[in-house]
Amino acid sequence: MAIDVNKAVGASAGSAKTTWSERDVVLYQLGLGAGADPLSERELAYVLEDRLRVLPSYAVIPGSEGVRGLTDVPGLEFDHTKMLHGEHEIELFEPLPTATTVSTEGRVAAIYDKGSAALTVLEATSTAEDGRPLFVNRFSLFMRGAGGFGGPKSPPAEGGPLPRRAPDVVVPVPTLPQQALLYRLNGDVNPVHSDPLVAAKAGFDRPILHGLCTFGIVCKAAVDGVLGGDTARVRRFRARFAGVVFPGETITVRCWREGTVVRVLARVDDRDADALTNGILEVTGEETA
CATH class of the missing domain: 3.10.129.10 (Hotdog Thioesterase)
Structure with missing residues (x-):
């Protein structure tokens, strides 16, 4: 198995059209434990349709649909049983609506050589029906055993050490x-x-x-x-x-x-x-x- 950066980086990782409703949002937020205090107005805003707030992390649901073509990326050969989801990032351009339809396009944004592994970054951009971008998901996938292909080294982690004071x-x-x-x-x-x-x-x-x-x-x-x-x-x-x-x-x-x-x-x-x-x-x- 080998990785060809020139073929893989920039290639499509899939695409999808996803429609969600208020019910889907409520189901997701219940799956995170929302509504644990059914007398709390803040908790009810996560689970009742007439006042619904959408957590930004809901973006991972349609975002994941847009990278299901990973196995078909040219130049990206790896053992799928040795792949780990190392990091995840969501970037939002406006608050998520309670119900809508989005189109998501996934691509290979970067591949870094970690020596014994490859770190592949997938970027999935979701747009509204009028074409405006709503949010981006970035999946950092750690592919053990796929390193040593002579690719670039990964950048340093964002943020640096945590503050030495007690948390706020x-x-x-x-x-x-x-x-x-x-x-x-x-x-x-x-x-x-x-x-x-x-x-x-x-x-x-x-x-x-x-x-x-x-x-x-x-x-x-x-x-x-x-x-x-x-x-x-x-x-x-x-x-x-x-x-x-x-x-x-x-x-x-x-x-x-x-x-x-x-x-x-x-x-x-x-x-x-x-x-x-x-x-x-x-x-x-x-x-x-």
Whole structure:
């Protein structure tokens, strides 16, 4: 297996047309644990159609549909069983509507040589029916065993070390034992998230939570904790998948305000394990401090 950067970079990674409704948004947000306090007006705004707010992380659902052609990219040969979703980023040009139709075009934006692995970045741009761009997803895929092809080195991680002071906001988020079974209704039916036998073959004691579910949970916690639930202010959110979360565990989300940027770290404190690192929440409007 080999990687030919000249053929692969810029090539199409797929395309899709996706329509979503208020029901789809509610189902996604319930899959992240929204509505845990049914007496909270902020929580009800995530699950009731007459006041619905859309979390920016919903963009991962249509975005994922636009990169399903990855296996057909010319010059990109790798062992699919050794691929990991290393990082994810969403960039929004306006708040997500509660219901609409978008067209998504995916492409290979970059491939970096990590020596023993290749880091492939897919970019999926979703546009409204009138052609205006709504949001972009960037998938950073770590392809073990595919390195050493002489490609460029990856740039340094964004943000640098976390502030040495205590976080400004700490949000503990208990997950449900059935969290992965709820989230899979959004379309990711990989059995490692639902079937104990498959999870065991993958080396886990039990099924693990979807990485993009953790991504959404952490995004919601940061939006609630720092922005008071104002989803419309989010311009960008990115994070690195640093470890697994088992359904039923509590994810503790720590946030540091730095002007219009929020640095984010998510950990499972009971296991002393990172879940998401290198988190960046970029907001519009006034500073978060």
